[in-house]
Amino acid sequence: MINKATTLDCLEELKNLGSLITLIAKATPDATLSSDIESCAGLAWDMTNSISRKLSSAMLLQNKNSAINNRLRTQREACGLTTAELARLLDLDEEVIIQWESGEYEPTISMLIPLANILGCDPMWLLTGAVTPPVQPKSEEQQHHNASQQVC
Structure with missing residues (x-):
């Protein structure tokens, strides 16, 4: 079972990754990304989506069993x-x-x-x-x- 502390940690990580993506986007003028920055942004985006999916699944299971x-x-x-x-x-x-x-x-x-x-x-x-x-x-x-x- 995922506990509340883990849930809060995951939510904090998602927030941090979202902030990282925003910073990367703001740091690149004219929306032209170098391949390294583009790779970092893509990786952060993939991590955000992965954590979000796992957290959603775990929370759904927890809610189902919490009764x-x-x-x-x-x-x-x-x-x-x-x-x-x-x-x-x-x-x-x-x-x-x-x-x-x-x-x-x-x-x-x-x-x-x-x-x-x-x-x-x-x-x-x-x-x-x-x-x-x-x-x-x-x-x-x-x-x-x-x-x-x-x-x-």
């Missing part, structure tokens, strides 16, 4: 848990939960099942927002084991 953060927060609140309480139950720092819910980072796949168990929800729903079909009924022993770990 996990909203589902996590909504489910935690529905369970009546604070970020500190959820962190304690998962043996994590509260800052990790805050980062997940803010969208700065996403939970690792290894945390998905423990999160879903504590929050009393389907792990696939938490991950994708899609509800999975019901599974075969569990034995009484399995239901008791799951209930002992579930908070919500």
Whole structure:
């Protein structure tokens, strides 16, 4: 996942490259470019377009997947848990939960099942927002084991 700091860095680089292209264009009188300057301008232009495309793709993917953060927060609140309480139950720092819910980072796949168990929800729903079909009924022993770990 691309994080917000990386996004801001890329945007700053795009701004710098745009400024470079503008300076090169202004520095050449009568729009006649030497081959070296023309090569530099072309390279800067190509870099700008490449970064822009990559950043757009990454941001699109991030926006598509960022709903996990909203589902996590909504489910935690529905369970009546604070970020500190959820962190304690998962043996994590509260800052990790805050980062997940803010969208700065996403939970690792290894945390998905423990999160879903504590929050009393389907792990696939938490991950994708899609509800999975019901599974075969569990034995009484399995239901008791799951209930002992579930908070919500």
